Amino acid sequence: MSETASTARAPVALLPSLAPLLHEWLPRRRWFAGKGRPVTGFALVSATELLPLDTAGPGLLHLLVRVQQPGPGGPTTPPTPTTPPGDCYQLLLGVCDTLPPRLAPARIGRATQGPLAGRTVYEALHDPRLAALLLERLRSPGAIGPLTFHRTEPIPDGLAPRVLDAEQSNTSLVYGDAYILKIFRRVHPGANPDLELPLALARAGCARVPAPVAWFESGPGHPDGATLGVLQPFLRGSQDGWQLALDALAAGRDFTDEARALGRATAEVHTALADALPTVTLARPQARHLAVAMGRRLDAAAQAVPALLPYVPGLRGAFEAVAVLAEEGSTWRAQRVHGDLHLGQALRTPRGDWAVIDFEGEPTKPLAERRRPQPAVRDVAGILRSFDYAAHSHHPWHAEWAERCRAAYCTGYAEASGTDPRAEEVLLRAYETDKAVYEVVYEARHRPDWLRVPMAAVHRLAAPQDGAGAGPHSPGRARSRRPRLAPDTLT
Template sequence: MAKTALHRPSGLGLDSAPLLTSLAELLRAWLPRQRWFAGKGRPVTDLTLVSSTELYPGCLHLLVRTEHLDPPSHGGPGTPPPDDCYQLLLGVGDVLPPRLTHAFIGRPDTGPLADMVVYDALHDPKAAGKLLECLRRPGTAGPLRFERDTRVAVPAGLAPRLLETEQSNSSLVYGDSFILKIFRRVQPGINPDLEVPWALSRQGCTRVPAPAAWFRTSRPQEATLGVLQPYLREAADGWTLALESLAAGRGFTDEAYELGRATAEVHLALASAFPLDMPSPRQNIRLAAAMSERLDAAVRSVSELQPYARGLRSAFEALAALDTAIRPAQRIHGDLHLGQVLRAGRQWSVIDFEGEPARPLAERRRVQSPVRDVAGMLRSFDYAARSRRPWRPEWAQSCRETFCAGYAAEARWDPREEPELLRAYETDRAVYEVLYEARHRPDWLPVPMAAVRRLAERC
């Protein structure tokens, strides 16, 4: 793959110390207001400029490390670390065009950017277009490395638009043909959202859009920064389709059955693409112990869990007591729910293999039981059913059963035949949901708490 150096003009002062002098105060105020910022409720105490690259005059690519005050709780699943590294694309100029007023960050008082306008350049079509050109013509820009699959043609001049619905990342759609996911929170190593779809495409799996191009950094360590994939413009996500079904009073069993088949098909391809880990009863004990630790931490953070802790823990104790080995561990999706699947016609596709962004990258790349993905989807059906009033438990239950039936038809094994493992994973997921909703969406807390009560009563 040929590589060329991109032009890097001077003039903005890319030395870390002077540049940070200009940006530190602005970023301390701006970062916590962004939806993808992981350290909600914890003020930024310090900033470090990890790398800075000028993609063209007035467009800076930055990796910025933030340090925070200690979290206000006892920690638990999904607790952000005391520091994070974020990817930023900043525009700098004398005047901000009116069409970019919503992207305004501020005007530095000191340093090389004093009195200049600083804005989020992902909203700028020129900057977004430059990223596409870098991906179309692989090369380097400082520590940045742009690469692509040479078998895929990516046309020039595709009009970009920034999706406004992203939370943990940002996505640019180019001409309704490609979508570029930009990982805002950067961790060392290859991101599963590049690694897994690339491997599945080599297996001939058509359920997952294959990467067309990607970019990464070599400083301070190798890390994936973004992935370009085909954009399925005619598809609707599973969450939207489920809510439409509920609103119209329709069932969702046909869709759930086909979704189960699609999930099993992806799991089978993953089992062929990556090494398996043959299980042992001792692994049951270790898995149950990790789930119990997460429950203990969540109970310390969310008092509403306390009355149900004993019943929930019984699910993990039942798993630990199994004297037979469970199904082999393998690479999985890791955060499967209705928002991570798309349907066009009768074809389901699975997207977003990043896993739970709050968890360490090494953990997200670890082999796990495919039952974890099944449990995540079962919880998602329950979320959809409870998002509308009156609650329709029979809708969720029928979806759960037909999803598992579709999965079994494709995989030749039924997750319901491993009830201890399925209950343990569903309980672990519900505990995670309680902690997430308590921190980020308190109005939604009754949804996972209803599952907590149901799961605790099964002891």
């Protein structure tokens, strides 16, 4: 079938077949962001037959589907230039007459109307034949309908695919333990940082991040184009930092050497990003905007989790302190950063090196916000919070272990960058506070048993910071109005 014919059914003709099935199936996916709100309709942004649907074997259908739902506070808002009409999701669907028993868990349903009536629709990524076809498309760059495939180097064929089950916001496939392909489920117009930043780091010669080997994107079917998937080397035999930290705690082992090395790796990534991409200066207007945005998130969090209410004044003080410094003339450099850095995003390879992965940022935030330059200490704060989480997972709570790890991480960062993040104590405290507030809301909604972990940080971070304990070399003594950051938030 020609390329033109392969896309001729999309999108209007397919909607009657697929909408009833997607209405039941889509809200149950782990990566569906609109849980708790009814689905009121669908619109197909694009549909492409990567493998024709009218052959004897299974067909492979690629969809970009916009899901229409009421907003969190009420009925669906009419679309405007700044309010898109629903989230857009990427789906890869298999279509066949009879589904093999081995693929029964991937079944979505049997269409009863439209052009697919009488045929079974299923999740294609769980079908090795169709998942292998997706890699074949990446091996052969070019356009197929609204999709464009790119690669930077030859990719061997015959690599067996398997789906990883660990992710929630996306779906990843491993091919022959040689490559990993991340499929972005919730699609936003523009370049995804998980492609943009690793490409920039590869050009800069930074070996801490696996360089993209291939990727695919939408073109005419999406207003500004969108990154749909990225293929990178699979770091076989690597272990993530979260599990390594838990193993060390369980065995009663120190983790400071690993933390120090991770600090150096983080600094190398930040330095390379600052060299490869533009940086900006945050002065008084930007600092005020930052403090206001953090304060708004705090207010919303306190409404959602009343346990935060007694701590709001102290936590807000952490944000206002940044604006105070800016009023006094302080400025900060902002650059592209990871945006969602924690121990689970760091892999220690079999050689003992640290690699950093998953540069997508926080998937729930708008893409424009995730691509905005920010102070590097935002990433540092994420790792500091992650050490705290690991320590709280151990019974009894191993506070000293976390303090040693945080100190070692900051020391390693300073060794590689020449700048100790602890020197930016007020900004670092603000970002750690903002992260802890986010964690409170997340845990209250999804893991109430873990709520005690960020609440312990909230209790610490909301405490008064002026006065007792300021040593002779504390940056807090430099200006009387500069709030002092308690040592246990940094070490």
